[in-house]
Amino acid sequence: MTEQGGVGGSAPRASTDPGGTEPGRPPFGKVIIQAIIQGNSVVVTVAAFAAAIVIGGLLIAFTDPVVLHAWSQFTAAPGNAFAQAWDSAAGAYAAMFEGAIINPHTVASALQYNSISAAFQTGSVSAIFDPLSETAVNATPLIFAGLSVALAFRAGLFNIGGTSQFIGGALLATWLGFGVPLPLVLHAIVVLIGAFAGGAAIGWVVGALKAWTGAHEVIVTIMLNYVMIYLLSWLLGTSAMQRPGRADLITPFIDGNAQLPHLAGPSLRINASFLIALAAAAGVWWLLQRSTIGFEFRSVGANPRAARTAGMSVTGSWVLVMTIAGGLAGLAASAVVQGTDHTLTFQSYGTYGIDAITVALLGRARPLGTVLAALLFGALHAGGVAMQGLTQTPVDIVTVIQALIVMFIAAPPLVRAMFRLRGARAAGPEQALAKGWNG
Amino acid sequence: MERVSSLAGAITEPLQAHRRLLAAATFALLGLVDILVFARFAGHSQATFALSLPDAQITVPSLHVPAAPTAYALGAVSLAAAVARAVREPSQRLRRWLIAVVLLCFVISLLCWADAGKIPLNLVNLLQSTVAFSIPLVLGALAGCLCERSGVINIAIEGQLLMGAFGSAIVASAFGTLWLGLLTGSLAGGLIGVLLAVFAIRYLVDQVILGVVLNVLASGLTGYLYDRALVPFQNTLNSPTTFPAVKVPLLGDIPILGPIFFDSTVFLYLSYALIIAVQVGLFSTRWGLRARAVGEHPVAADTVGINVLATRYRNVILGGLIAGIGGAWLTLGSVGSFGKDMSSGMGYIALAALVFGRWTPLGAVAAALLFGFTSALQSIMATLNVPIPSNILLMAPYVATIVAVAGLVGRGRAPRADGKPYVTS
Numbered sequence: 001m002t003e004q005g006g007v008g009g010s011a012p013r014a015s016t017d018p019g020g021t022e023p024g025r026p027p028f029g030k031v032i033i034q035a036i037i038q039g040n041s042v043v044v045t046v047a048a049f050a051a052a053i054v055i056g057g058l059l060i061a062f063t064d065p066v067v068l069h070a071w072s073q074f075t076a077a078p079g080n081a082f083a084q085a086w087d088s089a090a091g092a093y094a095a096m097f098e099g100a101i102i103n104p105h106t107v108a109s110a111l112q113y114n115s116i117s118a119a120f121q122t123g124s125v126s127a128i129f130d131p132l133s134e135t136a137v138n139a140t141p142l143i144f145a146g147l148s149v150a151l152a153f154r155a156g157l158f159n160i161g162g163t164s165q166f167i168g169g170a171l172l173a174t175w176l177g178f179g180v181p182l183p184l185v186l187h188a189i190v191v192l193i194g195a196f197a198g199g200a201a202i203g204w205v206v207g208a209l210k211a212w213t214g215a216h217e218v219i220v221t222i223m224l225n226y227v228m229i230y231l232l233s234w235l236l237g238t239s240a241m242q243r244p245g246r247a248d249l250i251t252p253f254i255d256g257n258a259q260l261p262h263l264a265g266p267s268l269r270i271n272a273s274f275l276i277a278l279a280a281a282a283g284v285w286w287l288l289q290r291s292t293i294g295f296e297f298r299s300v301g302a303n304p305r306a307a308r309t310a311g312m313s314v315t316g317s318w319v320l321v322m323t324i325a326g327g328l329a330g331l332a333a334s335a336v337v338q339g340t341d342h343t344l345t346f347q348s349y350g351t352y353g354i355d356a357i358t359v360a361l362l363g364r365a366r367p368l369g370t371v372l373a374a375l376l377f378g379a380l381h382a383g384g385v386a387m388q389g390l391t392q393t394p395v396d397i398v399t400v401i402q403a404l405i406v407m408f409i410a411a412p413p414l415v416r417a418m419f420r421l422r423g424a425r426a427a428g429p430e431q432a433l434a435k436g437w438n439g
Numbered sequence: 440m441e442r443v444s445s446l447a448g449a450i451t452e453p454l455q456a457h458r459r460l461l462a463a464a465t466f467a468l469l470g471l472v473d474i475l476v477f478a479r480f481a482g483h484s485q486a487t488f489a490l491s492l493p494d495a496q497i498t499v500p501s502l503h504v505p506a507a508p509t510a511y512a513l514g515a516v517s518l519a520a521a522v523a524r525a526v527r528e529p530s531q532r533l534r535r536w537l538i539a540v541v542l543l544c545f546v547i548s549l550l551c552w553a554d555a556g557k558i559p560l561n562l563v564n565l566l567q568s569t570v571a572f573s574i575p576l577v578l579g580a581l582a583g584c585l586c587e588r589s590g591v592i593n594i595a596i597e598g599q600l601l602m603g604a605f606g607s608a609i610v611a612s613a614f615g616t617l618w619l620g621l622l623t624g625s626l627a628g629g630l631i632g633v634l635l636a637v638f639a640i641r642y643l644v645d646q647v648i649l650g651v652v653l654n655v656l657a658s659g660l661t662g663y664l665y666d667r668a669l670v671p672f673q674n675t676l677n678s679p680t681t682f683p684a685v686k687v688p689l690l691g692d693i694p695i696l697g698p699i700f701f702d703s704t705v706f707l708y709l710s711y712a713l714i715i716a717v718q719v720g721l722f723s724t725r726w727g728l729r730a731r732a733v734g735e736h737p738v739a740a741d742t743v744g745i746n747v748l749a750t751r752y753r754n755v756i757l758g759g760l761i762a763g764i765g766g767a768w769l770t771l772g773s774v775g776s777f778g779k780d781m782s783s784g785m786g787y788i789a790l791a792a793l794v795f796g797r798w799t800p801l802g803a804v805a806a807a808l809l810f811g812f813t814s815a816l817q818s819i820m821a822t823l824n825v826p827i828p829s830n831i832l833l834m835a836p837y838v839a840t841i842v843a844v845a846g847l848v849g850r851g852r853a854p855r856a857d858g859k860p861y862v863t864s
Contacts, residue, residue: 063667158647213458213845218594218647219794220844222787223837230837234830357651394666399659406652411642 041364047415048408049376056401057089060393064088092393099386100135100379102128126267131382133270137340139378141166143277144332145356146363146370147284148199148325152217153365154288155321156301161206161221162329162353164228165199169330171235172198173337174344177254187257188338192276195334196327202228203326204319211315217322225353236346249346260338273339278371280328285367287324297321329356351399358406377402463525465842466537469545470517477552478510484556492563492698499694502562506555510548517544542809546816553825565819566699573804573811574706574772575600575782578765579789580796580803581717582628582758586635587798588721589754590734590856594650595635597786598657599628599759603766605661608777609669611679617771620679621705624767625760631657632759636752643860654786662779669777681775682706706764706772713761718800730754734854737861747861762786791840798853810836 061067062085070077070084098104110124119125145162152159159165173195182190202224209215235241236249243252260272288294299307300317308314332352337344359377363369384398408415415421486506490499520537523529529537554560579596586593606627611620631653638644669677685708686692687701700707721727732740733750741747769785770777788810795809796802817832 059663063664160651209841209845215841215845216794219791220841223791223840223844226784226787226837227834227841230830230834234828237828237830354651354655357648358655361648361652394663396659396662396666399655400663403652403656403659407638407644407649407656410644410648410652411638414638414642 041412043421044412044415045362045409047419047421048405051408051415051418052401052404053093055404056397057093059400060092060397061085061089064393092387092391092397095387095390095393096380096383098131098383099390100131100383102131106130123267126265129264130268131386133264133268134382134385135375135379136274137269137271137378138381139374140274140277140335140339141332141350141352142355142359142374142377143371144280144335145329145352146359146374147280147367148203148328148332149356149360150363150365150367150370151284151288151297151328152321152325153360154301155297155317156304157207157210157217157318157321157325159203159206159221159322159325159329160218160353160357161202161224161326162332162356163349164221164224164353165202165326165329166333166349166352167228167232168202168326168333169195169197169199170333170337170344170348171232171241173330173334174251174254175241177258177337177342178252181255182257184257187255188260191254191258191338192331192334195330195337197330199330199333200323200327203322203324203329206326207319207322210322211318229349232349233346236344241344243343251344253342254337258338259342260334269340271339273335276331277335280331281367281371284328288367293317293320329353332356355402358402361406362409459528460525463521466517466521466524466541469541470514470521473510473514473517473544473548477548478507478514481506481510481552481555483507486551486554486556487559488550488554489559489561490563490695492561495694495698496692497694501559504551506551509551513544513548517541546812549816553820553823557823560819560823563695563698565815567703568815568818569808569812570699570707571703571773571811572814573807574710574768575765575785576789576792576807576810577710577804578713578768579762579786580792580807581713581800582632582762582765583790583793584717584721584798584800584803585730585754585758585761587793587857588734588854589730589751590737590854590859590861591635591639591751591755592646592650592858593635593755593758594647594790595631595653595657595786596762596789597782597784598650598654599631599762600766600769600782600786600789601654601657601661601780602627602631603763604769604781605664605766605777606763607767608679608770609676611771612676617679617682620771621764621767624771625763628761628763628766629756629759632756632762635759636755639755639860640748640751643862646858646860658780661777665777665779673776677776679771679775681773682771704768704772706768709764713764714800714804717761721800731854733861734856737856737859741861741863751861762789765789788836791836794853795840795843809839 062071064084067081067084067088070081074081106124106127110119110128113119113122113124116125145166148162148165149159173191176194177187177191180187180190206217206220206224209220210217233249236251241251243250260276262268263270263272263274286294288298296307296312296317297320299310299312300314300321304314307317329352333348336348341348355377359373360370362373362376363371380398380401381395384395387393387397388395484506485503486509488502488504490502491497517540520541524534524537550560579600582599583593583596603624607620607624609620610623611617614620634653634656635646635649638649639646665677682704684703685705686697687708690701691697693701719727721731729740729745730750733745733747737747740750765785766782769781774781789807792806792810793803795806796804813832813835817829820827820832821829
């Protein structure tokens with residue numbers, strides 16, 4: 001987004017390197033220093049993250065009753081006021097880290113055992129990896145949904161419809177999961193395909209409406225989100241979907257055959273869905289960078305009129321890209337239904353659809369970037385839950401940090417000004433990712 | 440209208456004839472539903488509509504209609520409209536009338552069927568809650584109108600409503616004055632407006648993305664502060680009272696119309712004022728002409744000496760202030776306390792109303808009323824025990840919007856420079 005534009009940035013990633021690959025390239029250290037001074041996209045990303053963490057920390061500290069009390073006696077003990085503020089924010093972030101990456105206490109308790117096998121048997125080894133497993137589990141739907149948004153971005157479309165596509169995939173996948181008896185392996189695959197198809201159908205509606213009538217995808221996707229939410233609420237209450245004997249909106253459990261296997265034992269939630277997500281990212285990369293269809297997508301995204309002049313079908317690309325994007329968002333439902341929950345409730349769709357937009361933006365609409373961004377936000381979510389449990393800091397702070405990161409990343413001049421970085425180049429208008437109402 | 444430069448326009452141009460037939464088919468479909476569903480299943484009983492509230496001074500006798508014949512007749516009217524639409528492309532004005540007639544026929548037959556042989560349905564009550572439910576949608580759509588007419592897309596209406604609801608609840612409850620709460624709600628909406636303006640105009644951030652992210656920010660921020668401050672201090676920070684209904688003297692006593700339009704909270708009267716202000720301001724004042732010029736052709740506006748960026752800043756922030764009032768309605772006009780994500784998509788419906796109403800204030804108000812009506816209808820239908828799932832009814836405004844943006848009921852055009860940052864080189 002900074003140097004080469006998020007859309008149509010088909011040039012190899014190395015070109016973002018300000019040092020370039022000319023003969024006689026400067027030493028590596030100099031490249032890094034230059035990058036920091038000039039504030040290239042990686043540095044801006046890190047700086048944006050840092051700024052969001054600082055603002056989040058201030059918000060945590062100055063809404064903490066203990067801290068506010070200390071500050072009310074600022075004149076008596078100014079040092080204490082600062083110390084309390086620091087403790088509050090640092091404590092919350094430390095709890096977040098322990099919930100997302102590694103918790104020293106679990107390591108210490110595992111080390112108490114004499115033999116490795118004893119540590120394994122008591123489950124204290126898997127307890128060490130529990131935070132990382134939670135991060136991966138939280139990241140998996142975000143990878144799928146983020147890829148969905150990123151892929152649409154590259155074709156010049158803004159997919160806010162992750163929620164509707166998630167629900168479409170979830171409904172079909174869950175129904176196939178509990179309603180159709182099939183043998184092992186085959187059942188899981190059928191349900192997986194069902195999740196893709198359910199999401200793809202919703203995505204297709206968006207693409208087809210845009211292609212045939214010019215209806216703007218932003219409005220259509222937002223409206224479809226609500227249509228699907230009400231459809232979900234209705235279907236979950238019907239006898240076809242509701243779990244017998246329950247009054248709330250929940251389906252029966254899907255068959256054991258349809259569930260995705262755990263990767264590291266039953267006590268850790270990480271499951272095969274994470275690997276499928278990584279494979280999907282690789283697939284999207286291949287599609288965009290190595291296939292003819294992907295080239296058309298990127299051309300349509302960069303300049304639809306030029307793409308049409310070159311003989312590409314703009315409308316055809318719109319329909320196809322929205323179908324695939326919808327399918328990817330549907331796979332996010334598979335991660336939840338087949339991977340972790342094994343059932344569908346009215347809350348299952350969560351905020352994946354909107355979070356996916358922030359993930360794709362942070363990942364600069366590239367597959368690898370999207371995976372990394374999803375892992376970061378997955379870690380924030382996993383850590384946020386742990387933080388709420390330990391320090392009573394509401395988990396919503398994660399949403400605030402997430403939004404701040406994306407806002408800062410979208411405005412590199414602001415971040416450069418905050419950190420006194422020199423502008424990389426005379427900054428022209430950023431390449432627009434989404435297009436206004438007039439297409 | 441020359442739409443050659445717009446790609447979407449170029450693609451949709453050959454679809455004009457299709458659209459005419461599709462619109463006619465939609466009319467015919469609605470007419471057939473009137474006849475085949477509502478009229479057929481209404482039975483031989485009567486539908487009764489009460490036309491005055493129980494405590495009205497002048498009571499209007501209730502209306503008794505034979506349910507099935509009425510629905511048959513209205514269905515026939517819709518079919519006639521479909522034929523008229525299919526035969527020849529009517530003028531813009533006639534087209535709007537046809538849409539209104541067909542929708543009205545549909546709604547009345549629906550009501551006939553729903554109420555056939557049951558307790559009287561109070562129409563005044565229904566329309567009163569329609570108007571009430573429409574207030575945040577109207578104010579949100581007006582906010583969007585101000586922004587988008589000057590060339591800044593406002594997806595952040597949802598966030599502005601939410602912040603307005605949050606700010607007004609806290610201040611009204613902490614200081615015990617509703618008016619201060621209303622003012623704070625407006626300012627809180629304006630705050631999101633400021634963020635939208637600065638990031639969109641100064642930092643040239645993509646406006647659609649920015650709007651979505653601002654909504655996430657507002658949702659996270661209010662959700663965080665709600666858990667942190669409002670839940671533990673529910674009594675002091677989150678229990679404002681609501682504005683009382685104020686009856687306008689004389690006008691409020693008019694049968695039927697009085698209770699609907701002139702017996703409500705201050706929010707309704709504020710909305711009247713703002714609707715008039717925005718409509719007159721945009722279309723009959725120098726300021727409005729300049730704002731619209733900036734939204735259509737900023738280069739030309741700049742050339743004749745209009746400050747493009749200042750105009751946009753002003754309109755976006757004004758829009759935020761208006762949407763903030765709509766947010767204040769959620770707490771001070773309706774529920775009486777703040778709840779997490781209580782705007783629940785109303786900002787997006789307001790946006791849809793704006794698009795539905797073709798970026799005009801009055802069109803947006805009409806669309807907002809239509810959406811408000813479905814909400815009111817849904818809550819009344821629940822009491823009538825009608826065999827339509829309420830979820831299906833709740834889908835109606837969203838499906839209608841999709842149908843509208845798909846151009847089946849005629850196509851609006853956004854301001855030409857909407858969403859495009861203005862950069863002087």
